[in-house]
Amino acid sequence: MQSVSSVLSDQLIGKEVEIRGWVYRIRSTAKMCFVILRDSTNIVQCVGKIEDLGSERFKALSSLTIESSLSIKGIIRKDTRATTGYELTIKDFAIFCRNENFPVSKDISEEFELDNRHLWIRSREFTSILKIRSTIFKGFADFFYENGYYQVQPPMMVSTATEGGSTLFKVPFFGEEAFLTQSSQFYLETFIYSLEKVFTISPSFRAEKSRTWRHLTEYWHAEGEVAWIGNDEMMKIEEDMIHYILKKVIDQNYEDLQIIGRNVEDLRESLKPFNRMTYAELIEKSESLGMPLKYGDDLGADEERTIMSNFKTPLFITHFPAELKTFYHRPDPSNPAVILCHDLLAPEGYGEIIGGGERIWDLQELRQRIKDNGLREEDYYWYLDLRRYGSIPHSGFGLGLDRLAMWIMHLDNIKKAIPYPRTIRRLRP
RNA sequence: GCCGCUGUAGCUCAGCUGGUAGAGCACUCGCCUGUUAAGCGAGCGGUCGUCGGUUCGAACCCGACCGGCGGCGCCA
Numbered sequence: 001m002q003s004v005s006s007v008l009s010d011q012l013i014g015k016e017v018e019i020r021g022w023v024y025r026i027r028s029t030a031k032m033c034f035v036i037l038r039d040s041t042n043i044v045q046c047v048g049k050i051e052d053l054g055s056e057r058f059k060a061l062s063s064l065t066i067e068s069s070l071s072i073k074g075i076i077r078k079d080t081r082a083t084t085g086y087e088l089t090i091k092d093f094a095i096f097c098r099n100e101n102f103p104v105s106k107d108i109s110e111e112f113e114l115d116n117r118h119l120w121i122r123s124r125e126f127t128s129i130l131k132i133r134s135t136i137f138k139g140f141a142d143f144f145y146e147n148g149y150y151q152v153q154p155p156m157m158v159s160t161a162t163e164g165g166s167t168l169f170k171v172p173f174f175g176e177e178a179f180l181t182q183s184s185q186f187y188l189e190t191f192i193y194s195l196e197k198v199f200t201i202s203p204s205f206r207a208e209k210s211r212t213w214r215h216l217t218e219y220w221h222a223e224g225e226v227a228w229i230g231n232d233e234m235m236k237i238e239e240d241m242i243h244y245i246l247k248k249v250i251d252q253n254y255e256d257l258q259i260i261g262r263n264v265e266d267l268r269e270s271l272k273p274f275n276r277m278t279y280a281e282l283i284e285k286s287e288s289l290g291m292p293l294k295y296g297d298d299l300g301a302d303e304e305r306t307i308m309s310n311f312k313t314p315l316f317i318t319h320f321p322a323e324l325k326t327f328y329h330r331p332d333p334s335n336p337a338v339i340l341c342h343d344l345l346a347p348e349g350y351g352e353i354i355g356g357g358e359r360i361w362d363l364q365e366l367r368q369r370i371k372d373n374g375l376r377e378e379d380y381y382w383y384l385d386l387r388r389y390g391s392i393p394h395s396g397f398g399l400g401l402d403r404l405a406m407w408i409m410h411l412d413n414i415k416k417a418i419p420y421p422r423t424i425r426r427l428r429p
Numbered sequence: 430g431c432c433g434c435u436g437u438a439g440c441u442c443a444g445c446u447g448g449u450a451g452a453g454c455a456c457u458c459g460c461c462u463g464u465u466a467a468g469c470g471a472g473c474g475g476u477c478g479u480c481g482g483u484u485c486g487a488a489c490c491c492g493a494c495c496g497g498c499g500g501c502g503c504c505a
Contacts, residue, residue, distance in 0.1 A: 027464045034464050047463080065456080066466090083465065101456050106466055107441040111497055167503080183505090208503055209430065219505065300502075343505095355505065400505030413499095425497065 001071070005041035008086045012076045017088065019044070020071035020096075022122070023064050033062035035090070036083065037072060040127070045082035046072050048090040061093060066105075067122065069096040114415065118429045121419055128256035130419065133405050135252050137201060139245035140222050140401065147237075149197040149224070154187035156180060156202065160379045167208045180205035185328075185396060186383050188225040189359060192394055193386065196227040201401065209424050212301065213413045214351070214403060218422040222404075225396035231340040231358050234395035235316050238344060238354055239274050242314065242404075246271055249408055262410045269312040270347060278319040279338070282307070298324050299343075304351030311347045318342045327369040328383075330358035350407040356397025363387040 007017045021039035028034070035046045050058040064070065072093045079087035104112075104119050113120050120126055141151060157171060157178045168179040182204050191198040204221040226234065250257070250264060257264050277285070286293040291306040293299075299307070299317075308315065319338040322331055329339040341357025360366045366387055370377055377384065406417040415421040420429065 025464095025466055027467060028461095029464070029467090030461050032463065034467095036465085045465085049462095063457095079463095081463065081465075101439065103439060103455090105440055105455055107454065109441070109498090111435090112440070114497085204505080206504075210503065211498090211500070212502090212504095213499085215504070221505070298503095302501090352505065398505060403505055 003041040004037065004039045004044045007076050007088070008042060008044060008084055009076075010078070013078055015076060016073065016091070017076050018071060018073045019088070021069070023066055023068045023070070024124075026062070026064055026066065028062035033058070035061065035064065035070075035072070037070075037088075038122075038124075042084060043124070044084055044086060044088055045079070046074060046088040046090050048093070052089070052091060057093075060095065061090070064095070065099045065102060067102040067119075068098045070094060071096070114421070114426065115429070117420060125260055126419075128253070128259040129405075129409060129411075129417065131256050132249055132253045132260075132409055133417070135249050136245055136401060136405050136408065137220075139248040140201060140241065140399075141199070142248075143241045143244040144197075144199040144224065147197070149199050150191075150195045152188065152191045152195070152198045152200050154181070154184035154200055154202060167206045169205050169207045182206050183221065183398060184223050185225070185398060188223050188396060189386055189394065190382070192225050192227040192392075193390060197224075198226075199224040211424060214301075214406065216402060216414055216418065216421055216423060219403075219414075219418070220401040222399040222401045223396065225394060227392055227394045229395050230393065231318065231342060231395055234356055234358070234397060235274075235276070235318075235342050235344075238356065238397055238399075239314075239316075242274075242344075243271055245404070246408065257409075260409055260411075262408075266312070266348065266410075267408065270314055272313050274314045274316055274344070275311060276316040276318065279317055279321065280319065282317055296321060296323070299352075301351065304345055305349045308345050308347050308349050308351055311345075313347055314353075315345045315347070316342045317345065325357075327373045327375065328359050328366070330360045331365075346403070346407040348407065348410065350403070352400075353403045353407060354397050354399045356395065358393065358395045361387060361391045361393050363391065 002017050002019055004019055004021060007019060019037060019039065021037045023035055024038035024043050025036040026033065031050045033048045035048065036043050037046055048058060048061045053061065070093055072088065072090055074088040074090040076086055076088050078085065104116055121130065157173065158181045159178060167182060171178045171180060184200055184202055188198055188200060201220060201222050203218055205218050207217065208215065226237065246267065250267060254264065280295070283293050283295050289307050289310050291303050293303065318341065319332065320341055322337060322339050325339055325341055329341045332338050332340050339357065343352050344354035345351050346353045360369060363384065366384060367377065370380060402414050402418045406414050409417060411417050
């Protein structure tokens with residue numbers, strides 16, 4: 001048994017091959033039928049002739065329907081009339097499942113596509129999306145493995161919020177109330193005292209009633225935490241990591257990028273060094289970037305989109321005012337009104353994909369910030385312990401892998417970047 | 430949480446300021462000597478999201494509810 005892509009080869013011309021898969025398209029005339037067979041690797045046109053198969057077998061083959069499953073034995077040939085350049089003349093075949101009616105057809109709405117994701121996944125476009133996603137996830141892990149990091153597994157069920165309680169999912173927990181994690185950052189910080197350089201890829205959950213093109217209720221959060229480094233070094237690592245992932249995708253999924261219509265040259269622009277700008281510089285330039293802002297304004301979706309339409313490569317924005325960021329970020333010792341943090345905004349209007357920076361590592365400073373934010377120290381006892389015992393400078397980041405995937409594939413909605421999106425209005429399939 | 434849009438056949442949609450529903454695709458059956466999500470002919474297929482109201486009469490008007498999509502805030 002061979003894969004479809006492996007039989008599309010000059011070496012096999014005139015040879016008998018056997019492939020199996022699903023009917024991608026089927027067309028028939030009185031004496032011949034064309035079955036375009038799909039497997040995970042590619043599609044190939046197979047031609048069945050009544051003179052080779054006999055009328056009974058020919059009828060069984062030519063009456064197959066879309067997404068029926070079968071195996072085919074035949075001779076491979078070069079043929080420019082076939083979509084992928086080669087054609088298989090069918091000598092024999094075996095049907096596994098003949099479908100009555102496959103629900104997904106050429107005219108489907110986005111709603112129908114979402115209701116039938118379990119079937120839509122088979123489409124050529126979504127197969128490519130899944131392949132690219134796979135490369136992105138592997139690329140993220142490989143980059144960190146190759147640079148001496150350890151992968152760790154934080155808990156998904158937690159007892160406290162990371163940044164505020166309103167957006168947590170509640171889960172019954174043996175008479176107690178547990179929550180689904182919305183970020184693994186605090187747990188990641190615990191691991192650096194053992195392993196120093198760690199990363200994780202795990203889901204995060206946000207019960208925000210968001211309805212936007214770039215929010216999910218359950219999303220894949222790639223997080224890293226690194227001992228002994230500051231904000232600038234953290235950004236350099238992230239830039240190298242994004243470059244690494246982009247190179248892998250362009251190298252390994254070039255065909256898939258073509259299938260989904262991604263302009264690869266535009267994507268290559270982001271292999272160049274990323275731009276960096278402080279928040280204050282951004283405010284100063286905001287007028288000329290088409291989005292007048294005043295100091296203290298947060299960046300919303302419109303602002304990010306407008307700003308990033310000016311850039312072809314990602315942009316780091318650093319040194320946000322302290323009041324715009326959560327309590328654990330470290331204020332700049334030379335100017336405590338701003339913090340040593342960064343957001344990474346993706347180009348082509350995509351906006352924020354990473355948030356990161358230095359963490360406060362002084363115990364008293366952290367306690368003060370917890371108090372200032374109206375939070376309770378006892379909820380963070382173990383997080384404070386990290387500052388009590390052998391505290392060190394460190395930095396980290398969180399990357400939305402689905403957002404990264406959406407940008408890399410130039411999709412217009414994050415729901416197209418994940419196989420089974422979870423949103424306020426969608427829990428199935 | 431706020432704002433907007435939407436629900437008619439398996440799918441995509443049409444249906445005129447109210448008169449008991451139609452097309453294309455899919456599927457089934459024919460026909461066709463090379464098709465490119467082919468072509469031709471026939472057939473199958475709908476409590477018009479649900480409930481209530483107005484009316485002689487409702488897919489259409491009114492109300493409530495349910496489902497979905499888009500946008501904002503929040504963030505990754």
